[in-house]
Amino acid sequence: MEFKDAMAQRHSVRAFSDKPVSDELLTELLTTATTSPSWSNTQPYMIAVAKGAVLEDLRETLPPMFDELIALAKGSKIKQIKAKLTNDGIPDGDFRPVTDYPRDLQPRRNATGHELYKLLGIDRADKSGRHQQMRENFRFFNAPVALFIFVHEGLDVYSPLDAGIFLQSLMLAATDAGLGTCAQGALALWRSPLEKHFNIPKHYKLLCGLSLGYEADETINRFKPERAPLEELLVPLK
Ligand SMILES: Cc1cc2nc3c(=O)[nH]c(=O)nc-3n(C[C@H](O)[C@H](O)[C@H](O)COP(=O)(O)O)c2cc1C
Incomplete structure (x- = not known):
C-alpha cells in the first residue's frame, strides 16, 4: 500500500470480526x-500481547469493573469515600485518567463525541446507550488481539512520546496488512487484571491499550472525525 493510502485509510476500528489474526502476522x-x-x-x-484464554479472561473481567466504576461515580459521596478508603472498584492504573479536559481542547472532544453518537443514533440524553458503547472498550470491541503498552518510568515524557511513535508505526503496518486497530486510553484504567497474567516490571507503567483484528462491516467503523484546520495547529508568528 502507498504510504499516503495507509495514512488515509487508518482509522479507529470499534467493531471487529471473529476472523483470527495469525501469530506470524502479529509478530511481523x-x-x-x-x-x-x-x-x-x-x-x-x-x-503485553493478550490473545486466546488470557484475552477472554480480561474480556470477562474488565466490563463489570467498568460498570461498577460508573455506578460508583453516580452513587452517594459516602459510597465514593468508602470505595477510596478500601480501594474497592477504584482504577489502579499508573497514570491519572483524563476526566477534566482543558477548556481550549474541550470543543474538539465534544465535536468528536457528538459526531460518533449521532452516527450511532444514540441520543445525548441516552446515558445507558452511551454507557453500553463505552463499555465496548473493555470488550476490546470483539478484537481477537489486545496489546497493552508500558513505558519506562525513567525517561519522563520521552517514554510516552516514543511509545506513541511505536503505536503509529504499528497501526500503519496493520492498515497495510488489511487489519484494523483502535488505540485505547480506556485500557489504562486498571493494571491489576494484567498483573494476573503478565510479569510486568515495576518500573514499566501502563500507558494505553490497542485492539487489533479484522474490521467488521458495522456503522461505527464508518466514523471519520474531522480534524482541526492546519492553521489552528500552527503557532502564530509574533
Ligand atoms: C492515545 C489514544 C487513546 C485513545 N483512547 C481511546 C479509547 O479509549 N476509546 C476509543 O474508542 N478510542 C480511543 N482513541 C481513538 C481516538 O478517539 C481517535 O484516534 C480519534 O477520535 C481520531 O479518529 P481516528 O483514529 O479514527 O482517525 C484513542 C486514541 C489515542 C491516540
Whole structure:
C-alpha cells in the first residue's frame, strides 16, 4: 500500500470480526513497529500481547469493573469515600485518567463525541446507550488481539512520546496488512487484571491499550472525525 493510502485509510476500528489474526502476522507487524525511532534508541516501552484464554479472561473481567466504576461515580459521596478508603472498584492504573479536559481542547472532544453518537443514533440524553458503547472498550470491541503498552518510568515524557511513535508505526503496518486497530486510553484504567497474567516490571507503567483484528462491516467503523484546520495547529508568528 502507498504510504499516503495507509495514512488515509487508518482509522479507529470499534467493531471487529471473529476472523483470527495469525501469530506470524502479529509478530511481523510488531517487528515492523520496532524499526520506529526513539530517544537515543532506548526503545523505552514493553508490550503485553493478550490473545486466546488470557484475552477472554480480561474480556470477562474488565466490563463489570467498568460498570461498577460508573455506578460508583453516580452513587452517594459516602459510597465514593468508602470505595477510596478500601480501594474497592477504584482504577489502579499508573497514570491519572483524563476526566477534566482543558477548556481550549474541550470543543474538539465534544465535536468528536457528538459526531460518533449521532452516527450511532444514540441520543445525548441516552446515558445507558452511551454507557453500553463505552463499555465496548473493555470488550476490546470483539478484537481477537489486545496489546497493552508500558513505558519506562525513567525517561519522563520521552517514554510516552516514543511509545506513541511505536503505536503509529504499528497501526500503519496493520492498515497495510488489511487489519484494523483502535488505540485505547480506556485500557489504562486498571493494571491489576494484567498483573494476573503478565510479569510486568515495576518500573514499566501502563500507558494505553490497542485492539487489533479484522474490521467488521458495522456503522461505527464508518466514523471519520474531522480534524482541526492546519492553521489552528500552527503557532502564530509574533
Ligand atoms: C492515545 C489514544 C487513546 C485513545 N483512547 C481511546 C479509547 O479509549 N476509546 C476509543 O474508542 N478510542 C480511543 N482513541 C481513538 C481516538 O478517539 C481517535 O484516534 C480519534 O477520535 C481520531 O479518529 P481516528 O483514529 O479514527 O482517525 C484513542 C486514541 C489515542 C491516540
